[in-house]
Amino acid sequence: MHLRNVEIFCDTVSHRSFSKAAEQRGISQPTVSQAIHQLEEQLGVALFDRSQRPLELTQAGHVFHDGCRKLLEGYRELADRLQHLSGVVAGRVRVASIYSVGLLQMAVYTQEFERRYPDVDLRLNYLHPDEVYSQIRRDEADLGIVSFPRDGGDIGCIPWIAQEMAVIVAADHPLADCESVALDSLNGTDFVSFTTDLTIRRETDRLLKSHRVTVHHVHEFDNVETIKRAVEIGAGVAILPLPTVRREIEQGLLKSVPFADVQFERPLGVIHKRHKHLSAAAERFVKLLHEELPDPSESAKPALTV
Structure with missing residues (x-):
C-alpha cells in the first residue's frame, strides 16, 4: 500500500469529489480514480458509494479513513522529528482562513514564508468561519485563522492581532x-x-x-x-x-x-486542534505571523501570545 494513495484517499474524503481532490493535489482525475481503485483492490472492499453525489464513504470506508488519518498524523510527526534533527524545515502546512482576514495582509506573510522555507508546501484556503473550525476538527487543516476566536474543548487558540x-x-x-x-x-x-x-x-x-x-x-x-x-x-x-x-x-x-x-x-487568532502535534513548519508559520513584517495595514497591532 503506497502512502501517496492513502493521502489521495484522505483528500478525496475531505472534498467528497475525485475532481476536487485532483485539483487540490495538482494531478489528473484519472490518477485519483486509479489510486482509489488500487486501494479497493488491495483491501477487497468498496471505500466509496459512487451512486451518491457528492461522494459518500461506505461503512468500510469510514473505518479505513479513521485509520488513515491516524497513520498519516503519526508518519508526519515522525518525519517532522527526523527533519528537526537535521535542521531541515519541510513538509506541508494547511491553513484555513476566514475571507475577511485581508488578502493583502496574508500575502505579505505567505510570500515571506515561502521565501524562507521553500521546501514547505503551504496551502491557504479561504472559508466560512464555521468551516474553518470544522476543518481543524476533521484534521483537514493544521491551522485556522478566525476572528473572535473560541478557545476551549478540542480547539486551542494562539492570539494574533487586534484590528x-x-x-x-x-x-x-x-x-x-x-x-x-x-x-x-x-x-x-x-x-x-x-x-x-x-x-x-x-x-x-x-x-x-x-x-x-x-x-x-x-x-x-x-x-x-x-x-x-x-x-x-x-x-x-x-x-x-x-x-x-x-x-x-x-x-x-x-x-x-x-x-x-x-x-x-476585532481580535484575530490562530486556532489548532488541542493536543495535536504541530509540525515544525506549522510552528514556524505561527512564529512568522508574530514578526514585524512590512504590514499593508498600520491599524493592525500584534497581540501577546499566551
Missing part, C-alpha cells in the same frame, strides 16, 4: 469629512451588516445595544467584499476592520471614520 474597527462610509457620505463619530450618532442610520450567523455581527450588535443605538439593517451579507461594494454605492454605512478597507480608502472609494467615544477591535 481597529471604524465606521466605513461612501466618499460622498455626510460623515466622510468628520474626524470622528460618536456611536449614538449612528442611531437610525441605514446599515450594511454581516449576516447574523457571524460572530463579528453579534459583537457589533452587542456594542450597539450596550449604547442603546438602533440601526436600520438594509442589507446583510456574509462577506466583507460585498459589504464594501454596497457601502460604495451609498446603500448605507458599515462598521468594518480597517485593514479590510485599506485599498478602497487609498483609491478614494470609501472613507473611514474612527469612533470618538468607544474602542472597538
